[in-house]
Amino acid sequence: MATAKFFDERTDQSETKARIIQKYFYAWAKVITPSAKQRDGKIAYIDLYAGPGRYKDGAASTPLLVLQHAIANPDMASMLVTLFNDADKNHSSTLLSEIDALPGIEKLKFKPEVMSDVVGEDAEKYFAEKKLIPSFTFVDPFGYKGLSLKIVNGVIKDWGCDCVFFFNYGRINAGLSNALVEDHMNALFGVDRANLLREKIKGQEPDQREALILEDLSQAIKAMGGTYVLPFRFKRGKRTSHSLIFVSKHFKGYEIMKGIMAGESSTQDQGVASFAYSPADASTPLLFSLAQPFDKLIADLPKVFAGKTLSMRHVYENHSVDRPYTKTNYKKALGQLEEAGKVAASPPASERRKGTFADQVMVTFK
CATH class of the missing domain: 3.40.50.150 (Vaccinia Virus protein VP39)
Structure with a gap:
């Protein structure tokens, strides 16, 4: 019924x-x-x-x-x-x-x-x-x-x-x-x-x-x-x-x-x-x-990956499981962290199209 x-x-x-x-x-x-x-x-x-x-x-x-x-x-x-x-x-x-x-x-x-x-x-x-x-x-x-x-x-x-x-x-x-x-x-x-x-x-x-x-x-x-x-x-x-x-x-x-x-x-x-x-x-x-907003992502990434160098894709794959964030969230977060000087990216923002953060960009967490 x-x-x-x-x-x-x-x-x-x-x-x-x-x-x-x-x-x-x-x-x-x-x-x-x-x-x-x-x-x-x-x-x-x-x-x-x-x-x-x-x-x-x-x-x-x-x-x-x-x-x-x-x-x-x-x-x-x-x-x-x-x-x-x-x-x-x-x-x-x-x-x-x-x-x-x-x-x-x-x-x-x-x-x-x-x-x-x-x-x-x-x-x-x-x-x-x-x-x-x-x-x-x-x-x-x-x-x-x-x-x-x-x-x-x-x-x-x-x-x-x-x-x-x-x-x-x-x-x-x-x-x-x-x-x-x-x-x-x-x-x-x-x-x-x-x-x-x-x-x-x-x-x-x-x-x-x-x-x-x-x-x-x-x-x-x-x-x-x-x-x-x-x-x-x-x-x-x-x-x-x-x-x-x-x-x-x-x-x-x-x-x-x-x-x-x-x-x-x-x-x-x-x-x-x-x-x-x-x-x-x-x-x-x-x-x-699965109940954390974007600020939590910004704060969490430098702690989790401190001292490590990974591609954007690897950061996303290693961190996103059982969390609500999509790849778009990670690209935005890493861009903001780079702008704040908390990570170094290769190639840097000056050599990338404005506002982009490709999967293969390497990220070094300070």
Whole structure:
């Protein structure tokens, strides 16, 4: 019922979520395609909770938009493998009909596969054992059933594979205190981590409870091999309703998604995107570091890299993970530090085009 209601109408939040998924998929495909051509000549889009394909107002949801993009792109039309699943057989049947009705669908070399399975232990086993072609997977269970660390780990374990999943904070917050869904919470966080988390959140204020839960989820993913974890939070009033969590093993994917999420953020502070995060404190280090403005970056860089010489690109790659800053923020910060005499750049500003700070410029921190 909840999933059906979700597709009744589009909201600003659902449209923002869809834009993030689509923008990343298109950017990811562009980056991965040249290498994929040298391998099996295939890339994949996987959606484990695909829905019926359209909202009740007739607007296409992400599966149809992805296929329309592939139809219009010759490279993608010849390479894209798609797998759509929804446990609701009515949704799957409707989606299949909508796919078959797309103009130009015959241009796709690989016919889209539509399934109607419950995502659970069988799916965990399949993705754990199956070697995947380069894939971007979207896991949107609209709750907690079927969402587990094993699913996430399974869909990112192979080369070129990234994942975004929907994290319904409200339901999971309640679920951690509900013995009836203990198994679901243990599958999501891991038994030991879930038990520790239950103790940590007892008696906490709502904002702190939320930060602790999202922090533990991020750290659990990292522990299983998801090197880069980037949450984007959606709020109703002052409270977070849900988040999109991006997971990748490669910095390039992290960099692309960070730029997309920054662009979709509703607010900025000193040019640093909010990623819709609530303020977080030092007891949640990943989220705390994702709540710092530009002044913090200016102050932090000379301390972290004191006495070192690195390229702008290396400064950015080494410092930006788990922080909200984009490459543009680093170029601006280093330019200001150079102007203040706190770093020396080679070539210096006098030999560069005004206002630029290229990736290869070497920076010496004094």
